[in-house]
Amino acid sequence: MKDLDFIKIENVKKYFPIGNDLFVKALDGIDLEINKGETVGLVGESGSGKSTLAYTLMGMYEPTDGKISFKNENIGLKAQKRDLSIKKEMQIVFQDPSGSLNPRRVISNILSRPLLLHKIVPKNELKAKLIELLDSVELPQEYLYKYTPSIGGGEKQLIAIARAIAAHPEFLILDEPTSSLDVSVQGKIINTLMKLKKELNLTYLFITHDMSLMRNVADRIAIMYLGKIMELATTREFFENPLHPYTKMLLSSIPVVSAEEEKLLPKEIKSSGEIPSPVNLPEGCRFITRCPYAKEICETKEPELTEREPGHWSRCYY
Amino acid sequence: MGDNYLLKVEDLTVDYKVYGGYLKVLDGVNFYVKHNERVGIIGETGCGKTTTMKSILRLQANNAIFRKGKITVGDQDILKMNDKNFHAFRKKGLAMIFQEPMIALNPVFTIGQQIEDVIYHASDTKLSKAELKQKAREVIASVSLPDADRILSNYPFQLSGGMRQRICIALAISMAQKLLIADEPTTALDVTIQAQILELIDQISKQKKMSLILITHSLGLTRNTTDRMYVMYAGSMIESCSTKQLYENPLHPYTIGLLKSIPRLTGGEFSNGIPGRLPDYMNPQPGCRFQNRCTKVMDICRRQKPSEIEVEPEHYVACFLFDQKGDKQ
Numbered sequence: 001m002k003d004l005d006f007i008k009i010e011n012v013k014k015y016f017p018i019g020n021d022l023f024v025k026a027l028d029g030i031d032l033e034i035n036k037g038e039t040v041g042l043v044g045e046s047g048s049g050k051s052t053l054a055y056t057l058m059g060m061y062e063p064t065d066g067k068i069s070f071k072n073e074n075i076g077l078k079a080q081k082r083d084l085s086i087k088k089e090m091q092i093v094f095q096d097p098s099g100s101l102n103p104r105r106v107i108s109n110i111l112s113r114p115l116l117l118h119k120i121v122p123k124n125e126l127k128a129k130l131i132e133l134l135d136s137v138e139l140p141q142e143y144l145y146k147y148t149p150s151i152g153g154g155e156k157q158l159i160a161i162a163r164a165i166a167a168h169p170e171f172l173i174l175d176e177p178t179s180s181l182d183v184s185v186q187g188k189i190i191n192t193l194m195k196l197k198k199e200l201n202l203t204y205l206f207i208t209h210d211m212s213l214m215r216n217v218a219d220r221i222a223i224m225y226l227g228k229i230m231e232l233a234t235t236r237e238f239f240e241n242p243l244h245p246y247t248k249m250l251l252s253s254i255p256v257v258s259a260e261e262e263k264l265l266p267k268e269i270k271s272s273g274e275i276p277s278p279v280n281l282p283e284g285c286r287f288i289t290r291c292p293y294a295k296e297i298c299e300t301k302e303p304e305l306t307e308r309e310p311g312h313w314s315r316c317y318y
Numbered sequence: 319m320g321d322n323y324l325l326k327v328e329d330l331t332v333d334y335k336v337y338g339g340y341l342k343v344l345d346g347v348n349f350y351v352k353h354n355e356r357v358g359i360i361g362e363t364g365c366g367k368t369t370t371m372k373s374i375l376r377l378q379a380n381n382a383i384f385r386k387g388k389i390t391v392g393d394q395d396i397l398k399m400n401d402k403n404f405h406a407f408r409k410k411g412l413a414m415i416f417q418e419p420m421i422a423l424n425p426v427f428t429i430g431q432q433i434e435d436v437i438y439h440a441s442d443t444k445l446s447k448a449e450l451k452q453k454a455r456e457v458i459a460s461v462s463l464p465d466a467d468r469i470l471s472n473y474p475f476q477l478s479g480g481m482r483q484r485i486c487i488a489l490a491i492s493m494a495q496k497l498l499i500a501d502e503p504t505t506a507l508d509v510t511i512q513a514q515i516l517e518l519i520d521q522i523s524k525q526k527k528m529s530l531i532l533i534t535h536s537l538g539l540t541r542n543t544t545d546r547m548y549v550m551y552a553g554s555m556i557e558s559c560s561t562k563q564l565y566e567n568p569l570h571p572y573t574i575g576l577l578k579s580i581p582r583l584t585g586g587e588f589s590n591g592i593p594g595r596l597p598d599y600m601n602p603q604p605g606c607r608f609q610n611r612c613t614k615v616m617d618i619c620r621r622q623k624p625s626e627i628e629v630e631p632e633h634y635v636a637c638f639l640f641d642q643k644g645d646k647q
Binding site for chain 2: 045046152154182183184185186187188190191209210211212213215216217239249250252253254255256257258260261264265270271272274275
């Protein structure tokens with residue numbers, strides 16, 4: 001049974017002023033619904049606004065315009081103004097664990113902060129809970145007394161995950177959790193995340209630029225480009241029948257390791273050009289500078305995100 | 319047969335002096351690159367890929383200590399050359415594209431100044447200012463960047479990551495003729511830009527008939543750009559074969575583990591990866607350096623370092639699993 005209004009993002013905009021009445025339009029009208037229990041993959045190049053969306057959801061930024069609601073409650077606010085009970089339900093895992101974990105705090109200290117803040121366990125049960133947390137990410141309990149610089153990158157990221165799930169959240173944002181790690185440890189992180197999702201009934205917003213990874217973990221995929229969603233579809237639809245030219249460009253750029261995978265990539269469009277500056281957006285369709293199919297109408301009027309097939313949305317005239 | 323090799327590295331052993339001892343990073347690296355051949359080297363962060371390449375260019379850090387080994391380029395032993403001769407030799411023959419285009423370029427000089435500098439120092443004849451500028455324009459055009467004059471007058475921070483990496487490629491190829499070393503050239507870039515940069519490197523190396531060493535930790539990148547591959551682990555090459563063989567029939571447990579841990583577009587499960595970490599370089603255990611992460615570890619692996627064994631034609635693996643004699647000892 002799905003609660004339809006788990007997270008609802010409506011026309012959210014986030015502009016950063018840079019002086020002279022100019023703005024970096026990091027988010028330029030995002031509409032997205034996330035249902036309870038699903039994994040939504042958010043893919044896009046750097047500069048497309050993925051992380052800004054994550055930070056806005058978490059309350060690190062206040063949206064310039066638009067509405068964000070969590071279980072029908074408005075959360076379009078800075079985190080300081082949010083209810084503690086809502087903050088408890090939403091957690092984030094950052095890209096670089098070396099930056100997101102304090103190197104001068106022992107791991108038990110890092111992990112107990114959310115437990116004490118949200119009063120998850122009484123003080124006398126704290127230690128048992130910490131061991132349980134480490135156990136859930138398959139780390140031995142000696143790690144409680146280590147400092148993060150003395151452990152490997154993959155293990156650090158596991159600690160960051162343990163911290164994120166400590167307060168029993170319902171919703172977790174994963175902001176490129178494996179892109180700073182080697183492939184040999186990536187599998188461990190992803191499999192742990194998927195196991196936790198099942199056990200704790202979590203909902204994920206999974207930000208990444210690795211499409212092969214998305215194919216394996218996401219239920220639905222949203223493609224972002226310059227602050228707007230360009231295509232949104234179920235993972236299966238997305239890879240079998242990509243509609244937007246930008247999606248095809250992304251798919252054709254994936255470095256694959258076998259001939260079977262190569263057959264799945266679209267061939268008709270090749271990567272060209274670069275993402276333009278989010279200050280001076282092109283008029284009309286924002287992808288026009290790189291699109292090989294651009295027609296006259298694309299220059300004047302921006303296409304809407306339309307439902308082309310049930311559950312498959314694309315922002316393109318063709 | 320000796321003439322066929324452009325670069326040959328034999329038993330290269332390099333330590334780093336650090337507080338409290340020596341990090342034994344390179345532990346007998348052997349590899350070769352033929353003329354006009356494109357070679358890929360893959361391995362985890364910290365396995366010694368960059369140290370090897372820097373040794374070839376003699377750009378090691380001050381605390382690097384060369385223990386033994388031999389590096390020959392063409393018929394010259396470059397470790398025996400004096401600095402002056404080597405500099406003259408290097409600027410004509412070898413070039414490297416570094417990992418971080420943001421750091422590889424000097425932020426306080428314009429792109430034009432930096433490219434002209436390289437051309438000025440690498441050319442035999444003294445070029446006039448106008449000639450330098452003309453050459454710089456040609457170099458910019460050769461990496462498919464439009465509007466050369468504007469770019470030449472820009473500072474690195476005014477360009478995007480992809481453009482900066484193109485400039486680094488331009489700098490590298492502006493004079494070098496023989497060997498291009500690309501050290502993780504796309505790690506800091508987006509997939510779309512990555513595809514463009516790889517295609518550019520591919521195209522340039524073919525056009526100029528240069529040999530290429532492509533270093534990366536992403537297995538997907540080397541599949542279409544290289545002829546032959548080396549897998550590096552903790553300071554030595556543990557597997558070498560043609561690119562096709564590597565993807566279709568990997569033999570070393572490490573290579574197999576790496577390939578298994580990559581999520582596939584075809585879906586399906588992928589493994590937990592390879593548990594554990596690179597060994598401690600300060601006090602490496604005797605024997606195979608992969609022993610603590612290996613699922614098929616045997617007694618002999620803990621005593622003796624495996625040597626390269628030719629399992630099928632041109633497919634070498636350093637692992638006792640394939641050494642029938644080793645089992646019986």
